[in-house]
Amino acid sequence: MRASPTPVRMHELSGAEALWLLEGGSLGRxxxxxxxxxxxxxxxxxxxxxxxxxxxxxxxxxxPATAMYHVDEIQEAPxxxxxxxxxxxxxxxxxxDEIAHYQRTMAGWAHGPHDTVLRIHPKTVTGFxxxxxEV
Numbered sequence: 463m464r465a466s467p468t469p470v471r472m473h474e475l476s477g478a479e480a481l482w483l484l485e486g487g488s489l490g491r492x493x494x495x496x497x498x499x500x501x502x503x504x505x506x507x508x509x510x511x512x513x514x515x516x517x518x519x520x521x522x523x524x525x526p527a528t529a530m531y532h533v534d535e536i537q538e539a540p541x542x543x544x545x546x547x548x549x550x551x552x553x554x555x556x557x558x559d560e561i562a563h564y565q566r567t568m569a570g571w572a573h574g575p576h577d578t579v580l581r582i583h584p585k586t587v588t589g590f591x592x593x594x595x596e597v
Contacts, residue, residue, distance in 0.1 A: 469595035470541040480546045480589025483533075485509040488568075490533030492518045492580075494526050494552075506568040507531065514548060514582040515555070517570040522554050522578045531582055542592050550585035554578060 475483070484507075492505045505518035514531055529552035536543035555561055564579045 468540060470592050471595040473591045473593060475544070475546070475589035475591055477587045477589075480587050481509065481548075481584075483535075483544055483589060484514070484546045484548065484587075487533045487535065490516075490531055492516055492520060493530040493532055494524070494528075496524055496526070505531070506570055507533070508564075508568060512584075514584060515564060515568075515579065516582060517564055517568045517577070517579050519570075519576045520578050521576055525552055525554050525578060525580055528552060529580070529582055536592060540594060542594060544589065544591045546587070546589040548582060548584040548587050550583045552580050552582045554580045 488506055488508070490505055490507055492503045494501050501520070501524070503518045503520045505516045507514055507516045509515075516531060528550065530547055530549040532545070532547045534543065534545035536545065555564070561579050565577070570577060
């Protein structure tokens with residue numbers, strides 16, 4: 463007989479704590495809408511000077527003016543951890559030296575037409591911590 467799963471409670475985080483968790487991570491997902499369909503791409507990130515720099519295998523032309531980025535750390539067995547999503551204006555970085563810098567400092571995918579580096583200016587930050595519920 464299987465044991466029943468432990469209930470998990472979701473607690474909303476402050477914006478400061480959510481950004482702190484985001485800053486401590488390096489791998490997430492870029493989320494945007496293209497032709498009325500959600501597109502989700504794996505991505506690496508660094509949070510610097512209040513801006514989120516993202517390296518992702520997405521075509522430059524597909525990056526919209528506004529994008530979302532999601533990062534989480536959830537342990538499978540107990541279902542505990544955290545999740546953070548930021549949304550805001552996105553701009554593709556076009557300066558060759560800046561692109562080269564981020565390609566050197568952030569592990570990524572093969573260079574080519576689908577190796578895009580962009581900057582997201584967070585306007586909305588939401589975060590949740592998942593903890594075991596008291597029974």
